[in-house]
Amino acid sequence: MSMNDRAARFDALDQSSIDVLIVGAGINGASTFRELTLNGVSVLLVDSGDYCAGASAAPSRLIHGGLKYLENGEFRLVAESTHERNRLLLNAPHLVKPLPCTVPFDSWFGGLFSSAFRFLRLPHGQFRKRGTVIVKLGLMIYDWLGRKQRAMPVHTVRGRTQTHDLFPLLDPSVIASATYYDALITQPERLCLELVIDAERDSHSTGVALNYARVIGREGEQVVIRDEIDPGAEFQCESVAGGTSRDRSRQERRRHDRPHPGQGKREIRVTPRLVINAAGPWIDKVNRLFGIDQRYIGGSKGSHLILDHPELHAGLNGHMLYFETGDNRLCLAYPIGDRVLVGTTDIRIDDPDDARCEPEEVDYLFDVLAKLLPGVSIEPAHIVYRYSGVRPLPYAGDVGIGSVSRDHSIEVEEPNDERPFAIASLIGGKWTTFRAFGEVAADLALDRLRRTRTRHTHDLAIGGGRGFPRDGDLSSITAQLSATHELSPDIIANLLQRHGCNLAVVEAVSAKGGATPLSSAPAFLTGEIRYLCRHEAVARLEDLVFRRTTLALEGRAGDAVVNEIGAIAAAILGWDSDRRDREVANCKARLALDSG
Numbered sequence: 001m002s003m004n005d006r007a008a009r010f011d012a013l014d015q016s017s018i019d020v021l022i023v024g025a026g027i028n029g030a031s032t033f034r035e036l037t038l039n040g041v042s043v044l045l046v047d048s049g050d051y052c053a054g055a056s057a058a059p060s061r062l063i064h065g066g067l068k069y070l071e072n073g074e075f076r077l078v079a080e081s082t083h084e085r086n087r088l089l090l091n092a093p094h095l096v097k098p099l100p101c102t103v104p105f106d107s108w109f110g111g112l113f114s115s116a117f118r119f120l121r122l123p124h125g126q127f128r129k130r131g132t133v134i135v136k137l138g139l140m141i142y143d144w145l146g147r148k149q150r151a152m153p154v155h156t157v158r159g160r161t162q163t164h165d166l167f168p169l170l171d172p173s174v175i176a177s178a179t180y181y182d183a184l185i186t187q188p189e190r191l192c193l194e195l196v197i198d199a200e201r202d203s204h205s206t207g208v209a210l211n212y213a214r215v216i217g218r219e220g221e222q223v224v225i226r227d228e229i230d231p232g233a234e235f236q237c238e239s240v241a242g243g244t245s246r247d248r249s250r251q252e253r254r255r256h257d258r259p260h261p262g263q264g265k266r267e268i269r270v271t272p273r274l275v276i277n278a279a280g281p282w283i284d285k286v287n288r289l290f291g292i293d294q295r296y297i298g299g300s301k302g303s304h305l306i307l308d309h310p311e312l313h314a315g316l317n318g319h320m321l322y323f324e325t326g327d328n329r330l331c332l333a334y335p336i337g338d339r340v341l342v343g344t345t346d347i348r349i350d351d352p353d354d355a356r357c358e359p360e361e362v363d364y365l366f367d368v369l370a371k372l373l374p375g376v377s378i379e380p381a382h383i384v385y386r387y388s389g390v391r392p393l394p395y396a397g398d399v400g401i402g403s404v405s406r407d408h409s410i411e412v413e414e415p416n417d418e419r420p421f422a423i424a425s426l427i428g429g430k431w432t433t434f435r436a437f438g439e440v441a442a443d444l445a446l447d448r449l450r451r452t453r454t455r456h457t458h459d460l461a462i463g464g465g466r467g468f469p470r471d472g473d474l475s476s477i478t479a480q481l482s483a484t485h486e487l488s489p490d491i492i493a494n495l496l497q498r499h500g501c502n503l504a505v506v507e508a509v510s511a512k513g514g515a516t517p518l519s520s521a522p523a524f525l526t527g528e529i530r531y532l533c534r535h536e537a538v539a540r541l542e543d544l545v546f547r548r549t550t551l552a553l554e555g556r557a558g559d560a561v562v563n564e565i566g567a568i569a570a571a572i573l574g575w576d577s578d579r580r581d582r583e584v585a586n587c588k589a590r591l592a593l594d595s596g
């Protein structure tokens, strides 16, 4: 059954029994799915929306050890994160790349005492900005913790002259800087999907994944799942096209929260032996569907901006600037393609459906950039895309949000008279540590199912990372594929950057008409978009524009692009003109909310 065969999948699953139901196909659900399918467990993975469309689509895109967590004494987390970072550089080199990160300083000794007090969990009063010495100490520990499978250089410290030579846009008050290496994930949405695709393929049918399949409740031993895109029911694809922009924004926010908006849609029932609640910021809401009233999540909203700003792009010199703000937070700016990513805010939020990038957050990010780079003029007109998401942090009462642990944990609700299965909630975690978290969750499930682990994922390449040169040198593979498929080296290089060594995409592009560039976005090819529609569980047009490609992120998804891709998707997915028009309208409405 192909990933696109939704109807057949729903039919085959109805009234079935499975070992594990995973609710939520963000990175942690997808990772747990891969661990369990690899070990022969029958698993159903469902998400109420698309794969990787929740918190996992909203990160700063860093695969990092978490330098700042050292100050909170979280050595275990930093050690795990740096190891996982190093592994991802090896297992997913097509999407995870080294990133030089530079911290600018305006003092040598600032923050020594407050950082030490914070580390010792003593009252630290007013924070002072961290100076060169305290960060240098932290970086020595950071390098040491990340020594296993090290793939990148250790840190360096520069004085004033060298710093300003390298970053001429920096404020003159900067007296030194330190550069260390972490990693950047270019397309998190694709990596998450690749995990799901790998897992399904390798499971030989014991693992099934469904996007747009919402868990809506429990009936006895069965869990009820609703198909959010049932062509048999009245088509109710998020009708965000009408109304004022504020109405549309509200509707969009409520997409995870409407009780029963899809009357008449197909529902199926499955009987699991164990439920894994991997709903990230929605964990408490999903638990309530099972009658569990626990507060596990204390969400924190973070927003990012993508800027089209060539001067700023050039001034970053290929580095991430990781800088402390006046309110003692850490913000970042780095080049991503020919754009600049700027982030992030950290605002307590109760309802993840309310997460939007608000104008005050834009002002905040502009303000902190202006203090760091005073000569650069940054205007709202430079914003081509903005996104926001909620960190699924553990609920910690009144503790300052910056001090809440970014570590992961699992809470289990044991079965009771009404509910014969246990529910394990996956709380917290970072993108970087998804493999380790999925491994722990899978071990818990294997233990409860009385199964033994037979396979591990430490060294398992992901998706297009299989066969991708680890040193990133694509010249010989490009020449070889270009010759065998009669495609230009530029086309091959682009496909390798986006899809790694997934040669099926290259074949699709080399088929008749496949190499024709989209007239509205020539970097993308007709055969490539067709391939994504056929093989990557595209159910809505926005899946293609926001997650299967980087068109939305890069601010390149204008009306013409949406119309052209909408026509290709309609032809491949069999949408009639009514459905196509609604998909196009919804996609444009969503872009209007998130662009500029």
Ligand SMILES: Cc1cc2nc3c(=O)[nH]c(=O)nc-3n(C[C@H](O)[C@H](O)[C@H](O)COP(=O)(O)OP(=O)(O)OC[C@H]3O[C@@H](n4cnc5c(N)ncnc54)[C@H](O)[C@@H]3O)c2cc1C
Binding pocket: 023, 024, 025, 026, 027, 028, 029, 046, 047, 048, 049, 050, 051, 052, 053, 054, 055, 056, 057, 058, 059, 060, 061, 062, 063, 064, 213, 214, 215, 216, 256, 278, 279, 280, 281, 282, 286, 300, 301, 302, 303, 344, 388, 389, 390, 391, 392, 428, 429, 430, 431, 432, 433
């Ligand atoms: C602003 C921000 C910046 C971050 N930066 C970084 C970073 O740079 N590096 C890093 O390592 N980490 C970062 N993180 C953390 C990381 O992104 C998250 O911890 C991680 O993505 C959480 O993944 P998840 O799978 O637990 O949750 P999600 O990705 O939110 O997945 C949960 C899924 O559950 C689904 N769901 C909800 N209700 C239901 C239901 N009823 N039925 C079915 N499905 C349902 C949702 O649709 C959603 O897709 C950042 C997070 C944020 C928000």
